[in-house]
Amino acid sequence: MCNPIVELIRGTKACKKCYDLGRGYLLKQTGKTSNACARVASEYLVAAGEITKKFVSTRGLSDHLIDHYNYEVVLYVDELQPGDVIFTADMRGKRGWPDHVCICYSVTGKTVMVLDNYSPLPKVRNMQKGRRTAFGWALRKPE
Numbered sequence: 001m002c003n004p005i006v007e008l009i010r011g012t013k014a015c016k017k018c019y020d021l022g023r024g025y026l027l028k029q030t031g032k033t034s035n036a037c038a039r040v041a042s043e044y045l046v047a048a049g050e051i052t053k054k055f056v057s058t059r060g061l062s063d064h065l066i067d068h069y070n071y072e073v074v075l076y077v078d079e080l081q082p083g084d085v086i087f088t089a090d091m092r093g094k095r096g097w098p099d100h101v102c103i104c105y106s107v108t109g110k111t112v113m114v115l116d117n118y119s120p121l122p123k124v125r126n127m128q129k130g131r132r133t134a135f136g137w138a139l140r141k142p143e
């Protein structure tokens with residue numbers, strides 16, 4: 001059985017819609033599109049029927065996926081699968097608050113393509129340690 005988020009993100013129109021909804025919400029609320037990663041990821045998950053609530057914080061989204069949907073933790077970047085919700089390393093000085101969240105689109109060897117608030121199309125994300133967007137952990141819907 002295929003993960004619904006994987007099916008959703010295969011469609012370019014669906015990606016663009018989720019991207020626009022997430023960024024548009026923050027622009028309307030704050031006048032900025034910065035820090036839209038949790039909202040855009042939420043839009044993908046809601047559109048796929050995975051969750052019903054939308055978030056504007058990485059911590060809120062991760063806690064919700066674990067507490068309400070029993071998502072499982074993935075600790076190693078080489079275990080990522082399409083549809084996983086990826087959280088980067090914590091923000092500087094804020095332990096437990098990931099700096100960024102994105103959705104895994106595809107994995108080929110060590111190359112991870114993601115969907116996030118930077119583009120409506122999948123792009124390669126460098127998740128090496130020492131980078132601001134370094135892989136922290138991921139969450140996967142239980143089978």
